[in-house]
Amino acid sequence: MNHRRQAVRGLAAALAALVALTAAGCSSKAKTGDGKATDAGGVKTGEGVTDKTIALGALTDMTGVYATLGKSVTQAQQLYVKQVNAAGGICGRQLELTVRDHGYDPQKALAAYTELEPKVVGYTQFIGSPFVAAVKSRVDGQDKGLVLPQAWSASLLGSPYIRVLGATYDVETINAVDFLVTEKGLRKGDKLGHVYFEGDYGENALAGSKHAAGKAGLTVVEQKIKPTDNDMSAQVAALKQAGVKAVVISAGPRQAASLVGVAAATGLRVPVVGNNSAFAPQLLGTQAGPALEKMYWFASPSLPIGADTPTAKKLVADYQAAYPGDGLDNGIVAGWTAASVFGEALKKACADKDLTREGVDKALLTMKAHDAGFGMTHDLGDPEAPSSRESVIIQPDKSVPGGMRTVRQPFVSEAAKSYTP
DSSP, X not given: OHHHHHHHHHHHHHHHHHHHHHHXXXXXXOOSOOSOEEOTTOOEEOTTBOSSEEEEEEEEOSSSTTXXXXXXXXXXXXXXXXXXXXXXXXXXXXXXXXXXXXXXXXXXXXXXXXXXXXXXXXXXXXXXXXXXXXXXXXXXXXXXXXXXXXXXXXXXXTOSSBOOOSOOHHHHHHHHHXXXXXXXXXXXXXXXXXXXXXXXXXXXXXXXXXXXXXXXXXXXXXXXXXXXXXXXXXXXXXXXXXXXXXXXXXXXXXXXXXXXXXHHHHTOOOOEEEXXXXXXXXXXXXXXXHHHHXXXXXXXXXXXXXXXXXXXXXXXXXXHHHOTTSOOOHHHHHHHHHHXXXXXXXXXXXXXXXXXXXXXXXXXXXXXXXXXXXXXXXXXXXXXXXXXXXXXXXXXXXXXXXXEEEEEEEEOOHHHHTOOO
Protein backbone atom coordinates (compact mmCIF):
# COMPACT_ATOMS: atom_id res chain seq x y z
CA MET A 1 0.00 0.00 0.00
CA ASN A 2 2.76 2.47 0.98
CA HIS A 3 4.74 1.58 -2.15
CA ARG A 4 1.72 2.27 -4.34
CA ARG A 5 1.02 5.60 -2.66
CA GLN A 6 4.66 6.61 -3.06
CA ALA A 7 4.47 5.78 -6.77
CA VAL A 8 1.35 7.86 -7.19
CA ARG A 9 2.89 10.75 -5.28
CA GLY A 10 5.98 10.44 -7.48
CA LEU A 11 3.90 10.69 -10.63
CA ALA A 12 2.01 13.68 -9.25
CA ALA A 13 5.25 15.43 -8.31
CA ALA A 14 6.73 14.83 -11.75
CA LEU A 15 3.65 16.19 -13.46
CA ALA A 16 3.56 19.20 -11.15
CA ALA A 17 7.16 19.97 -12.07
CA LEU A 18 6.27 19.80 -15.75
CA VAL A 19 3.38 22.19 -15.17
CA ALA A 20 5.71 24.68 -13.52
CA LEU A 21 8.20 24.45 -16.38
CA THR A 22 5.63 24.83 -19.14
CA ALA A 23 3.90 27.68 -17.33
CA ALA A 24 7.18 29.53 -16.89
CA GLY A 25 8.04 28.98 -20.52
CA CYS A 26 4.98 30.80 -21.81
CA SER A 27 4.24 33.37 -19.14
CA SER A 28 5.18 36.17 -21.51
CA LYS A 29 2.62 35.20 -24.18
CA ALA A 30 -0.08 37.74 -24.83
CA LYS A 31 -3.68 36.81 -24.12
CA THR A 32 -6.35 37.18 -26.77
CA GLY A 33 -8.50 39.32 -24.51
CA ASP A 34 -8.31 41.10 -21.18
CA GLY A 35 -11.82 40.36 -19.96
CA LYS A 36 -12.82 44.00 -20.33
CA ALA A 37 -13.58 44.29 -24.04
CA THR A 38 -17.19 44.49 -25.17
CA ASP A 39 -18.72 44.11 -28.62
CA ALA A 40 -21.34 46.32 -30.24
CA GLY A 41 -24.06 44.37 -28.50
CA GLY A 42 -22.57 44.97 -25.09
CA VAL A 43 -21.26 41.41 -24.64
CA LYS A 44 -18.18 41.26 -22.44
CA THR A 45 -15.35 39.19 -23.93
CA GLY A 46 -11.99 37.80 -22.88
CA GLU A 47 -9.47 35.13 -23.81
CA GLY A 48 -10.39 33.10 -26.86
CA VAL A 49 -13.26 35.34 -27.95
CA THR A 50 -13.27 37.94 -30.73
CA ASP A 51 -16.17 39.73 -32.37
CA LYS A 52 -16.30 36.92 -34.95
CA THR A 53 -15.05 33.73 -33.29
CA ILE A 54 -15.06 31.67 -30.09
CA ALA A 55 -11.93 29.53 -29.80
CA LEU A 56 -12.08 26.15 -28.03
CA GLY A 57 -9.34 23.62 -27.35
CA ALA A 58 -9.28 19.81 -27.42
CA LEU A 59 -6.44 17.90 -25.75
CA THR A 60 -6.87 14.35 -26.95
CA ASP A 61 -5.19 10.98 -27.44
CA MET A 62 -5.34 9.65 -30.98
CA THR A 63 -2.05 7.74 -31.01
CA GLY A 64 -1.70 6.32 -27.48
CA VAL A 65 -3.60 4.13 -25.03
CA TYR A 66 -6.99 5.63 -25.92
CA ALA A 67 -6.38 6.19 -29.63
CA THR A 68 -9.67 4.73 -30.87
CA LEU A 69 -11.80 6.53 -28.31
CA GLY A 70 -9.85 9.78 -28.66
CA LYS A 71 -10.48 9.83 -32.39
CA SER A 72 -14.22 9.33 -31.89
CA VAL A 73 -14.46 11.97 -29.16
CA THR A 74 -12.65 14.47 -31.35
CA GLN A 75 -14.61 13.77 -34.52
CA ALA A 76 -17.92 14.02 -32.64
CA GLN A 77 -16.88 17.42 -31.32
CA GLN A 78 -15.75 18.58 -34.74
CA LEU A 79 -19.16 17.49 -36.06
CA TYR A 80 -20.89 19.47 -33.30
CA VAL A 81 -18.87 22.59 -34.16
CA LYS A 82 -19.63 22.19 -37.87
CA GLN A 83 -23.37 21.88 -37.24
CA VAL A 84 -23.49 24.80 -34.80
CA ASN A 85 -21.59 27.01 -37.24
CA ALA A 86 -23.86 25.99 -40.12
CA ALA A 87 -26.83 27.09 -38.00
CA GLY A 88 -25.31 30.54 -37.42
CA GLY A 89 -22.88 29.90 -34.55
CA ILE A 90 -23.28 31.10 -30.97
CA CYS A 91 -23.69 34.73 -29.98
CA GLY A 92 -23.12 35.80 -33.58
CA ARG A 93 -19.75 34.05 -33.63
CA GLN A 94 -18.35 30.95 -35.30
CA LEU A 95 -16.83 28.25 -33.11
CA GLU A 96 -13.23 27.25 -33.75
CA LEU A 97 -11.91 23.97 -32.31
CA THR A 98 -8.13 23.52 -32.14
CA VAL A 99 -7.07 19.90 -31.56
CA ARG A 100 -3.80 18.69 -30.08
CA ASP A 101 -2.95 14.96 -29.88
CA HIS A 102 -0.80 14.25 -26.82
CA GLY A 103 -0.66 10.45 -27.33
CA TYR A 104 -1.18 9.94 -23.57
CA ASP A 105 2.28 11.36 -22.94
CA PRO A 106 2.48 13.67 -19.89
CA GLN A 107 5.03 16.07 -21.40
CA LYS A 108 3.06 16.42 -24.63
CA ALA A 109 -0.23 16.83 -22.75
CA LEU A 110 1.03 19.61 -20.52
CA ALA A 111 2.89 21.35 -23.33
CA ALA A 112 -0.29 21.31 -25.43
CA TYR A 113 -2.32 22.74 -22.55
CA THR A 114 0.21 25.53 -22.08
CA GLU A 115 0.29 26.30 -25.80
CA LEU A 116 -3.48 26.65 -26.13
CA GLU A 117 -4.23 28.26 -22.76
CA PRO A 118 -3.85 31.92 -23.85
CA LYS A 119 -5.77 31.30 -27.07
CA VAL A 120 -9.00 29.57 -26.00
CA VAL A 121 -11.96 30.23 -23.73
CA GLY A 122 -11.82 26.61 -22.56
CA TYR A 123 -11.50 22.95 -23.47
CA THR A 124 -14.23 20.63 -24.75
CA GLN A 125 -12.04 17.66 -23.88
CA PHE A 126 -8.88 16.74 -22.01
CA ILE A 127 -8.12 13.01 -21.98
CA GLY A 128 -6.08 11.63 -19.08
CA SER A 129 -6.99 12.00 -15.39
CA PRO A 130 -3.35 12.38 -14.25
CA PHE A 131 -2.74 15.17 -16.75
CA VAL A 132 -5.91 17.07 -15.84
CA ALA A 133 -5.10 16.68 -12.14
CA ALA A 134 -1.62 18.07 -12.80
CA VAL A 135 -2.98 21.36 -14.16
CA LYS A 136 -5.88 21.63 -11.68
CA SER A 137 -4.17 24.13 -9.35
CA ARG A 138 -3.19 26.25 -12.33
CA VAL A 139 -6.70 26.17 -13.81
CA ASP A 140 -8.25 27.09 -10.46
CA GLY A 141 -5.66 29.70 -9.57
CA GLN A 142 -4.88 31.75 -12.66
CA ASP A 143 -6.31 30.33 -15.89
CA LYS A 144 -9.97 29.77 -14.97
CA GLY A 145 -10.83 28.32 -18.37
CA LEU A 146 -13.62 25.74 -18.39
CA VAL A 147 -12.33 22.18 -18.83
CA LEU A 148 -14.69 19.30 -19.60
CA PRO A 149 -12.35 16.32 -19.25
CA GLN A 150 -12.78 12.89 -20.75
CA ALA A 151 -11.69 11.70 -17.33
CA TRP A 152 -13.72 10.79 -14.29
CA SER A 153 -11.36 10.81 -11.31
CA ALA A 154 -12.81 12.07 -8.04
CA SER A 155 -9.62 14.11 -7.55
CA LEU A 156 -10.99 16.49 -10.19
CA LEU A 157 -14.04 17.36 -8.09
CA GLY A 158 -14.18 20.64 -6.20
CA SER A 159 -13.07 22.84 -9.07
CA PRO A 160 -15.58 25.34 -10.47
CA TYR A 161 -13.73 25.13 -13.79
CA ILE A 162 -12.96 21.41 -14.27
CA ARG A 163 -16.31 19.68 -14.41
CA VAL A 164 -16.75 15.90 -14.45
CA LEU A 165 -19.63 14.78 -16.68
CA GLY A 166 -21.10 11.62 -15.22
CA ALA A 167 -20.18 9.38 -12.29
CA THR A 168 -16.59 9.46 -11.05
CA TYR A 169 -14.56 6.26 -11.38
CA ASP A 170 -15.07 5.28 -7.75
CA VAL A 171 -18.86 5.68 -7.94
CA GLU A 172 -18.93 3.94 -11.32
CA THR A 173 -16.93 1.01 -9.93
CA ILE A 174 -19.25 0.70 -6.94
CA ASN A 175 -22.16 0.41 -9.37
CA ALA A 176 -20.20 -2.14 -11.43
CA VAL A 177 -19.52 -4.32 -8.39
CA ASP A 178 -23.21 -4.11 -7.49
CA PHE A 179 -23.97 -5.55 -10.93
CA LEU A 180 -21.58 -8.45 -10.24
CA VAL A 181 -23.25 -9.14 -6.89
CA THR A 182 -26.88 -8.79 -7.95
CA GLU A 183 -26.70 -10.33 -11.41
CA LYS A 184 -23.50 -12.37 -11.75
CA GLY A 185 -23.50 -14.43 -8.57
CA LEU A 186 -20.70 -12.77 -6.59
CA ARG A 187 -21.28 -13.64 -2.90
CA LYS A 188 -20.11 -12.68 0.55
CA GLY A 189 -16.71 -14.24 1.20
CA ASP A 190 -15.70 -14.30 -2.49
CA LYS A 191 -12.52 -12.76 -3.84
CA LEU A 192 -12.79 -9.96 -6.40
CA GLY A 193 -9.84 -9.27 -8.65
CA HIS A 194 -9.08 -5.69 -9.65
CA VAL A 195 -6.61 -4.87 -12.43
CA TYR A 196 -5.95 -1.12 -12.57
CA PHE A 197 -3.68 1.52 -14.05
CA GLU A 198 -1.26 3.16 -11.65
CA GLY A 199 -2.15 6.80 -11.08
CA ASP A 200 -5.30 8.85 -10.73
CA TYR A 201 -7.71 6.74 -12.78
CA GLY A 202 -6.85 3.33 -11.38
CA GLU A 203 -6.40 4.48 -7.78
CA ASN A 204 -9.80 6.16 -7.79
CA ALA A 205 -11.50 3.09 -9.26
CA LEU A 206 -9.76 0.92 -6.65
CA ALA A 207 -11.21 3.09 -3.88
CA GLY A 208 -14.64 2.30 -5.31
CA SER A 209 -14.12 -1.45 -5.51
CA LYS A 210 -12.81 -1.53 -1.94
CA HIS A 211 -15.82 0.41 -0.69
CA ALA A 212 -18.22 -1.88 -2.54
CA ALA A 213 -16.32 -4.95 -1.37
CA GLY A 214 -16.56 -3.81 2.24
CA LYS A 215 -20.32 -3.41 1.91
CA ALA A 216 -20.74 -6.81 0.22
CA GLY A 217 -18.26 -8.82 2.31
CA LEU A 218 -15.79 -9.40 -0.52
CA THR A 219 -11.99 -9.42 -0.56
CA VAL A 220 -10.21 -7.40 -3.27
CA VAL A 221 -7.15 -8.95 -4.93
CA GLU A 222 -5.15 -6.11 -6.50
CA GLN A 223 -3.09 -6.15 -9.70
CA LYS A 224 -1.54 -2.77 -10.56
CA ILE A 225 -0.31 -2.19 -14.13
CA LYS A 226 1.15 0.60 -16.24
CA PRO A 227 -0.51 2.12 -19.33
CA THR A 228 2.32 0.60 -21.38
CA ASP A 229 1.52 -2.94 -20.16
CA ASN A 230 -0.47 -4.68 -22.88
CA ASP A 231 -0.08 -8.39 -22.04
CA MET A 232 -2.17 -9.39 -19.03
CA SER A 233 -0.90 -13.00 -18.82
CA ALA A 234 0.90 -12.48 -15.51
CA GLN A 235 -2.08 -10.72 -13.98
CA VAL A 236 -4.48 -13.45 -15.07
CA ALA A 237 -2.19 -16.13 -13.65
CA ALA A 238 -2.04 -14.33 -10.30
CA LEU A 239 -5.81 -13.84 -10.16
CA LYS A 240 -6.45 -17.46 -11.10
CA GLN A 241 -4.11 -18.67 -8.38
CA ALA A 242 -5.88 -16.38 -5.87
CA GLY A 243 -9.21 -17.95 -6.76
CA VAL A 244 -11.12 -14.82 -7.74
CA LYS A 245 -14.77 -15.20 -8.71
CA ALA A 246 -14.96 -11.99 -10.76
CA VAL A 247 -12.66 -9.25 -12.01
CA VAL A 248 -12.87 -5.46 -12.35
CA ILE A 249 -10.54 -3.79 -14.85
CA SER A 250 -9.75 -0.09 -14.73
CA ALA A 251 -7.46 0.35 -17.71
CA GLY A 252 -7.65 0.86 -21.47
CA PRO A 253 -9.36 -1.18 -24.19
CA ARG A 254 -6.17 -3.07 -25.08
CA GLN A 255 -5.63 -4.23 -21.53
CA ALA A 256 -9.28 -5.30 -21.19
CA ALA A 257 -9.08 -7.34 -24.40
CA SER A 258 -5.87 -9.03 -23.28
CA LEU A 259 -7.26 -9.77 -19.82
CA VAL A 260 -10.47 -11.33 -21.09
CA GLY A 261 -8.78 -13.18 -23.95
CA VAL A 262 -6.07 -14.70 -21.73
CA ALA A 263 -8.59 -15.53 -18.99
CA ALA A 264 -10.80 -17.41 -21.43
CA ALA A 265 -7.83 -19.27 -22.92
CA THR A 266 -6.44 -20.33 -19.53
CA GLY A 267 -9.71 -21.40 -17.93
CA LEU A 268 -10.41 -18.39 -15.70
CA ARG A 269 -14.00 -18.14 -16.89
CA VAL A 270 -15.36 -15.52 -14.51
CA PRO A 271 -17.32 -12.33 -15.25
CA VAL A 272 -15.17 -9.28 -15.97
CA VAL A 273 -16.50 -5.75 -15.72
CA GLY A 274 -14.65 -2.62 -16.77
CA ASN A 275 -14.86 1.12 -16.32
CA ASN A 276 -16.28 3.23 -19.14
CA SER A 277 -12.95 3.77 -20.89
CA ALA A 278 -12.00 0.08 -20.88
CA PHE A 279 -13.75 -0.93 -24.10
CA ALA A 280 -13.76 -0.08 -27.79
CA PRO A 281 -16.01 -1.95 -30.29
CA GLN A 282 -13.02 -2.42 -32.59
CA LEU A 283 -11.90 -5.12 -30.14
CA LEU A 284 -14.73 -7.36 -31.33
CA GLY A 285 -12.80 -7.91 -34.54
CA THR A 286 -9.78 -9.29 -32.67
CA GLN A 287 -9.09 -12.81 -31.36
CA ALA A 288 -10.53 -11.72 -28.02
CA GLY A 289 -13.88 -10.80 -29.62
CA PRO A 290 -15.81 -14.02 -28.83
CA ALA A 291 -14.61 -14.02 -25.21
CA LEU A 292 -15.54 -10.36 -24.78
CA GLU A 293 -19.11 -11.07 -25.89
CA LYS A 294 -19.41 -13.92 -23.37
CA MET A 295 -17.43 -12.74 -20.33
CA TYR A 296 -17.21 -8.95 -20.41
CA TRP A 297 -19.39 -6.02 -19.37
CA PHE A 298 -18.56 -2.40 -18.68
CA ALA A 299 -20.13 0.52 -16.85
CA SER A 300 -20.90 3.75 -18.68
CA PRO A 301 -22.07 7.26 -17.73
CA SER A 302 -24.60 7.17 -20.59
CA LEU A 303 -26.57 4.89 -22.84
CA PRO A 304 -24.50 3.56 -25.77
CA ILE A 305 -24.29 5.11 -29.22
CA GLY A 306 -26.80 2.54 -30.52
CA ALA A 307 -29.46 3.57 -27.99
CA ASP A 308 -33.07 3.95 -29.06
CA THR A 309 -33.34 7.70 -28.43
CA PRO A 310 -33.96 10.50 -30.96
CA THR A 311 -30.62 12.14 -30.17
CA ALA A 312 -28.71 8.87 -30.55
CA LYS A 313 -30.37 8.00 -33.84
CA LYS A 314 -29.72 11.44 -35.33
CA LEU A 315 -26.13 11.45 -34.10
CA VAL A 316 -25.49 8.02 -35.65
CA ALA A 317 -26.87 9.16 -39.00
CA ASP A 318 -24.95 12.45 -38.94
CA TYR A 319 -21.71 10.84 -37.80
CA GLN A 320 -21.84 8.10 -40.42
CA ALA A 321 -22.50 10.70 -43.11
CA ALA A 322 -19.55 12.80 -41.94
CA TYR A 323 -17.16 9.88 -41.34
CA PRO A 324 -18.39 7.00 -43.53
CA GLY A 325 -15.26 4.93 -43.09
CA ASP A 326 -15.29 4.92 -39.28
CA GLY A 327 -17.14 2.72 -36.81
CA LEU A 328 -19.37 3.70 -33.92
CA ASP A 329 -18.35 3.70 -30.25
CA ASN A 330 -19.12 5.47 -27.00
CA GLY A 331 -16.37 8.02 -27.57
CA ILE A 332 -18.87 9.66 -29.92
CA VAL A 333 -21.41 9.93 -27.10
CA ALA A 334 -18.84 11.31 -24.66
CA GLY A 335 -17.52 13.82 -27.15
CA TRP A 336 -20.95 15.01 -28.25
CA THR A 337 -22.19 15.29 -24.66
CA ALA A 338 -19.24 17.44 -23.59
CA ALA A 339 -19.51 19.66 -26.68
CA SER A 340 -23.24 20.15 -26.14
CA VAL A 341 -22.69 21.06 -22.48
CA PHE A 342 -20.02 23.59 -23.45
CA GLY A 343 -22.23 24.96 -26.22
CA GLU A 344 -25.18 25.38 -23.87
CA ALA A 345 -22.95 27.20 -21.35
CA LEU A 346 -21.81 29.56 -24.12
CA LYS A 347 -25.42 30.28 -25.09
CA LYS A 348 -26.34 31.07 -21.51
CA ALA A 349 -23.23 33.24 -21.10
CA CYS A 350 -24.20 35.12 -24.26
CA ALA A 351 -27.67 35.74 -22.87
CA ASP A 352 -26.00 37.15 -19.77
CA LYS A 353 -23.76 39.29 -22.02
CA ASP A 354 -20.59 37.82 -20.54
CA LEU A 355 -18.43 35.58 -22.75
CA THR A 356 -15.38 35.85 -20.52
CA ARG A 357 -14.07 32.68 -18.93
CA GLU A 358 -15.71 33.71 -15.67
CA GLY A 359 -19.00 34.34 -17.47
CA VAL A 360 -18.97 30.90 -19.08
CA ASP A 361 -18.15 29.25 -15.75
CA LYS A 362 -21.04 31.07 -14.05
CA ALA A 363 -23.40 30.06 -16.82
CA LEU A 364 -22.47 26.40 -16.38
CA LEU A 365 -23.44 26.56 -12.70
CA THR A 366 -27.03 27.33 -13.73
CA MET A 367 -27.29 24.05 -15.70
CA LYS A 368 -28.86 21.74 -13.13
CA ALA A 369 -30.76 19.36 -15.40
CA HIS A 370 -28.95 19.21 -18.73
CA ASP A 371 -30.25 16.40 -20.94
CA ALA A 372 -27.74 15.37 -23.61
CA GLY A 373 -30.19 12.83 -25.03
CA PHE A 374 -28.52 9.64 -23.79
CA GLY A 375 -30.66 8.56 -20.85
CA MET A 376 -29.34 10.79 -18.09
CA THR A 377 -29.55 14.38 -16.95
CA HIS A 378 -26.53 16.24 -15.61
CA ASP A 379 -26.58 18.57 -12.61
CA LEU A 380 -23.68 20.98 -13.06
CA GLY A 381 -24.65 23.27 -10.20
CA ASP A 382 -22.36 21.73 -7.56
CA PRO A 383 -18.60 21.63 -8.31
CA GLU A 384 -18.08 19.30 -5.34
CA ALA A 385 -20.15 16.53 -6.92
CA PRO A 386 -20.10 14.57 -10.18
CA SER A 387 -22.92 15.59 -12.51
CA SER A 388 -24.54 12.16 -12.01
CA ARG A 389 -24.14 9.00 -9.92
CA GLU A 390 -25.93 6.80 -12.41
CA SER A 391 -24.31 4.08 -14.49
CA VAL A 392 -25.46 1.95 -17.38
CA ILE A 393 -24.16 -1.61 -17.72
CA ILE A 394 -23.28 -2.47 -21.31
CA GLN A 395 -22.27 -5.77 -22.93
CA PRO A 396 -20.23 -6.09 -26.13
CA ASP A 397 -22.39 -7.42 -28.96
CA LYS A 398 -21.22 -7.20 -32.57
CA SER A 399 -24.78 -7.67 -33.86
CA VAL A 400 -25.87 -4.32 -32.39
CA PRO A 401 -25.09 -0.89 -33.93
CA GLY A 402 -21.94 0.31 -32.21
CA GLY A 403 -21.16 -3.18 -30.93
CA MET A 404 -22.75 -2.56 -27.53
CA ARG A 405 -26.04 -3.52 -25.95
CA THR A 406 -27.57 -2.21 -22.73
CA VAL A 407 -28.16 -4.92 -20.13
CA ARG A 408 -28.97 -2.65 -17.19
CA GLN A 409 -30.61 0.74 -17.58
CA PRO A 410 -29.34 3.82 -15.67
CA PHE A 411 -29.18 3.05 -11.94
CA VAL A 412 -27.47 4.04 -8.71
CA SER A 413 -26.58 1.24 -6.30
CA GLU A 414 -27.34 1.61 -2.60
CA ALA A 415 -23.61 1.56 -1.82
CA ALA A 416 -23.03 4.40 -4.30
CA LYS A 417 -25.83 6.52 -2.85
CA SER A 418 -24.17 6.66 0.56
CA TYR A 419 -20.60 7.03 -0.73
CA THR A 420 -18.72 10.33 -0.70
CA PRO A 421 -16.24 10.62 -3.61
